[in-house]
């Protein structure tokens with residue numbers, strides 16, 4: 575049964591579907607996650623609860639679930655959140671990468687541009703074999719055999735070929751990616767983006783741009799973005815950042831957000847963010863809509879480490895825990911229809927769960943310029959449940 579707080583939260587969130595699914599026969603569950611601090615931003619819930627799972631779905635979120643369970647996870651002292659959705663990774667690059675990301679709590683991801691029209695079929699094959707939902711953004715430019723950036727020669731961005739790549743992989747491709755920094759696109763940033771939009775619009779799909787150090791300024795780039803498009807590496811330092819020379823948020827950026835353009839963190843390794851940018855933008859209330867890692871199989875040895883580590887960086891700057899988890903769950907699910915029923919612990923939802931531990935201590939975090947900051951809290955991945963089943967633990 576829902577308690578009063580849950581009912582109030584559900585009502586506040588307008589979630590009319592938070593109704594317990596009846597279980598057949600005796601109250602026996604496949605899995606109960608016991609006694610954790612359940613944080614589900616989709617309904618504004620933050621409280622100690624049991625989460626009961628049957629048939630791969632959430633069947634109860636209650637203070638004390640009664641009944642036998644075939645399997646139990648003791649989550650006391652841990653955070654129990656919806657499975658994490660990472661909308662900017664490169665988990666499609668390696669056959670074993672999706673399973674690695676799953677160990678970090680990532681139950682859904684988008685490979686953002688590892689594949690262009692020339693190699694998307696290989697990436698798509700990896701994603702089809704992934705244990706969790708893996709989708710891809712096709713790079714507007716062919717990816718193989720280039721020197722410098724893939725958009726330096728604009729002829730590498732062939733709209734017909736991109737459309738063909740999408741048409742061949744409609745089950746996997748959920749958008750188009752264009753990397754616009756000077757070392758990737760040179761003076762072709764705007765034309766590369768126009769071609770990405772042309773290909774995407776044929777299928778009513780979003781475009782994700784990788785911003786930062788582009789030749790064209792944001793005030794020229796942003797008008798080419800439509801509602802639902804995504805700007806990743808939002809805290810990339812100048813030239814051509816989201817801030818002006820005085821460190822103030824550019825009005826065009828605020829206007830783009832108002833009309834539905836989404837801003838994504840995109841941690842990455844080099845050139846994509848520094849602490850000063852995060853601090854200045856956050857001080858003006860400009861937080862990410864979504865957090866993402868720009869992860870690949872090597873990320874555990876870089877400043878990325880894992881998705882919970884990236885989330886911890888926003889905690890350090892004072893983003894509330896509920897909001898941090900929202901950016902990695904329900905907000906991310908809203909970006910792509912493939913994740914429509916994910917990013918939540920609502921009754922009836924697929925049972926994707928990230929169990930994390932929020933530890934207190936002194937933790938060092940690194941930006942893309944070897945800048946170090948000390949934080950007092952860090953989230954660690956503890957266990958992952960995918961479609962109601964425990965995923966193999968991290969080695």
Ligand SMILES: [Zn+2]
Nearest residue numbers: 662663686868
């Ligand atoms: Zn990337």
